[in-house]
Amino acid sequence: MELxxxxxxxxxxxxxxxxxxxxxxxxCFFRAFNEIGWKLDNTVxxxxxxxxxxxxxxxxxxxxxxxxxxxxxxxxxxKLSRPELDVVVFTGDxxxxxxxxxxxxxxxxxxxxLDVICINNNIYGMxxxxxxxxxxxxxxxxxxxxxNKEYPFDLAEIAVAAGANYVARWTTKHVHxxxxxxxxxxxxxxxxxxxxxxxxxxxxxRRNKMADATALLDWFKKSSVRRDKARAAAIDHVDLNxxxxxxxxxxxxxxxxxxxxxxGGKPHGDGH
Amino acid sequence: xxxxxxxxxxxxNEACTEASIVAGLKFFxxxxxxxxxxxxxxxxxxxxxxxxxxxxxxxxxxxVSAIVGxxxxxxxxxxxxxxxxxxxxxxxxxxxxxxxxxxxxxxVMRGGPSTGQPTxxxxxxxxxxxxxxxxxxxxxxxxxxxxxEMFDLTVKAFNYSEKYRVPTFVLSDAEIGHMRGxxxxxxxxxxxxxxxxxxxxxxxxxxxxxxxxxxxxxxxxGHKATVTGITHTPKARIEPEDQKVHQELVTRLNNKITANxxxxxxxxxxxxxxxxxxxxxxxASFGGREVxxxxxxxxxxxxxxxxxxxxxxxxxxxxxCEQLLVCEMNLGQLFLEIKRVALEAxxxxxxxxxxxxxxxxxxxxxxxxxxxMGVI
Ligand SMILES: Cc1ncc(C[n+]2csc(CCOP(=O)(O)OP(=O)(O)O)c2C)c(N)n1
Ligand code: SF4
Ligand SMILES: [Mg+2]
Numbered sequence: 237m238e239l240x241x242x243x244x245x246x247x248x249x250x251x252x253x254x255x256x257x258x259x260x261x262x263x264c265f266f267r268a269f270n271e272i273g274w275k276l277d278n279t280v281x282x283x284x285x286x287x288x289x290x291x292x293x294x295x296x297x298x299x300x301x302x303x304x305x306x307x308x309x310x311x312x313x314x315k316l317s318r319p320e321l322d323v324v325v326f327t328g329d330x331x332x333x334x335x336x337x338x339x340x341x342x343x344x345x346x347x348x349x350l351d352v353i354c355i356n357n358n359i360y361g362m363x364x365x366x367x368x369x370x371x372x373x374x375x376x377x378x379x380x381x382x383x384n385k386e387y388p389f390d391l392a393e394i395a396v397a398a399g400a401n402y403v404a405r406w407t408t409k410h411v412h413x414x415x416x417x418x419x420x421x422x423x424x425x426x427x428x429x430x431x432x433x434x435x436x437x438x439x440x441x442r443r444n445k446m447a448d449a450t451a452l453l454d455w456f457k458k459s460s461v462r463r464d465k466a467r468a469a470a471i472d473h474v475d476l477n478x479x480x481x482x483x484x485x486x487x488x489x490x491x492x493x494x495x496x497x498x499x500g501g502k503p504h505g506d507g508h
Numbered sequence: 509x510x511x512x513x514x515x516x517x518x519x520x521n522e523a524c525t526e527a528s529i530v531a532g533l534k535f536f537x538x539x540x541x542x543x544x545x546x547x548x549x550x551x552x553x554x555x556x557x558x559x560x561x562x563x564x565x566x567x568x569x570x571x572v573s574a575i576v577g578x579x580x581x582x583x584x585x586x587x588x589x590x591x592x593x594x595x596x597x598x599x600x601x602x603x604x605x606x607x608x609x610x611x612x613x614x615x616v617m618r619g620g621p622s623t624g625q626p627t628x629x630x631x632x633x634x635x636x637x638x639x640x641x642x643x644x645x646x647x648x649x650x651x652x653x654x655x656x657e658m659f660d661l662t663v664k665a666f667n668y669s670e671k672y673r674v675p676t677f678v679l680s681d682a683e684i685g686h687m688r689g690x691x692x693x694x695x696x697x698x699x700x701x702x703x704x705x706x707x708x709x710x711x712x713x714x715x716x717x718x719x720x721x722x723x724x725x726x727x728x729x730g731h732k733a734t735v736t737g738i739t740h741t742p743k744a745r746i747e748p749e750d751q752k753v754h755q756e757l758v759t760r761l762n763n764k765i766t767a768n769x770x771x772x773x774x775x776x777x778x779x780x781x782x783x784x785x786x787x788x789x790x791x792a793s794f795g796g797r798e799v800x801x802x803x804x805x806x807x808x809x810x811x812x813x814x815x816x817x818x819x820x821x822x823x824x825x826x827x828x829c830e831q832l833l834v835c836e837m838n839l840g841q842l843f844l845e846i847k848r849v850a851l852e853a854x855x856x857x858x859x860x861x862x863x864x865x866x867x868x869x870x871x872x873x874x875x876x877x878x879x880x881m882g883v884i
Binding site for chain 1: 534535537561563565566567569570573574575576577578579580581582583585599600603725727728730731732734735736737745746
């Protein structure tokens, strides 16, 4: 498939700002999708609300752009009603980790066969730059004009702890690694989670002395540490900012049975 | 498939469970809440045996979201809840209306606001059913008043939800949900399936004759369907700032229900020529039915569906009688709607018997009110 066949050109121009990381994520995803040989007619894209959640609307396939935070819950119903379809969720840090946090952790735990890609730009992009659950401590946003008093979530570590089958985190600076992890995620059954730390120059960078995309990409490069090394380097790796680093890599790759693969079986306590 | 024709002695919630399977339910998402839980429990064991999926979600927002997703996969989908869970669902109910997603929601009403009376009946969610989500939209809501109607109207809820691509409610209450009674399952039950894009069906005769209800582009059939809650054109192009597109879309979504009111609404009249007509629905109508059966001066208009508002039977009753008495188990919700229609029809007097606290108004209480009104 050519890149242009992947997109629904009737919907152009897109809404993303110049320098936004969403385009990088889309292109990496296209490559992963194409290389693994998935078919657009057999795939449904699901999203919530946000800049990142607009992505499914540009792809030339079935797409459902749901309410804010609910993409995983909608995707769960869809997948269970049509297990033969491939279901991919695009979401943002706010959509997934704040308003949709309950669906996120329970989605990881439940392990329905879904691929969830979260574009974590550390901010609420679409609504104009308010602090999100991943805005680093002390950083500026329109609702933290004196610096963020709170500490951020580590979405990938939450996914690991909550039981996702596959978890990886990269930044938009790591296009090859990201593409590889997306491919690994698509190839695997179960609830697979790929977090991409991405740049929002308009609403995050601008308020934090990194007004253009390259400044943010440089920051990602400087701060990224592979998770195996990061564990030793910083005990407090949960905190993106205090530890001064973004841990990257493949966090977990396991093979728990999918929710809908369990047919019958022996209930716990049977025969006692 | 499902329950065989015959006579049964069942609980209201069980009758709803059986009806949903007969109607073609293929996906149910639930979260425990009194007094609706028996529906989820029943389907947890029944659905997997009839080729369907049951799932317990993490909350009611997840439940209604999951049934929206399953519906786009082509499955007839349902959730069941009560007051607090129903409040949580509101945003996605509006989404289902905007995206024309057929879903069925059973609300076994209990006393509110808040936790209120978990085990007691109420009709406090009548307005929230129609107006709970933001924006202008329409839904369909049925109000069963017996175990038999829990069955019959649940089947209808699916049929109309499919036909009009609209969220449809079975507005029951703790009284009806938990009562046990006789259920006759008939041999022939009419089942309606959604008008699927590119598919011809045997029951097409039931389709809405104009294009108010577009055919449903089920996912995974190569339609490249785009579903969004943002204002969109008939071709699913998003146009959030176009006044005309918004007006056309929202007007059609409302019209497809209000213009087909006569097809949707169901009611029953006892003593149509009585001087005083009681207007009631659900378990609030029990007392009125007894009074009307024993007194020629009093009749009953019992609404089996309440949304869209059954304007025609209310108007007809109001034109014929001298006064109306509305009985409901809230502080007067449908009352103002009924009063508006009745006054427009020339009826001079519309009174309210409002009872909250968990029990339907008794025949004694209704007679007392009628005596106060000086009509018996
Ligand atoms: C229930 C609800 N609350 C608030 C909003 C407003 N809103 C729209 S997008 C958004 C934030 C999106 O942030 P994120 O998921 O990080 O996506 P981004 O735009 O950063 O890609 C919010 C709060 C909404 N649409 N719905
Ligand atoms: S606001 Fe930020 S996230 Fe949204 S399109 Fe612009 S750069 Fe991208
Ligand atoms: Mg964001």
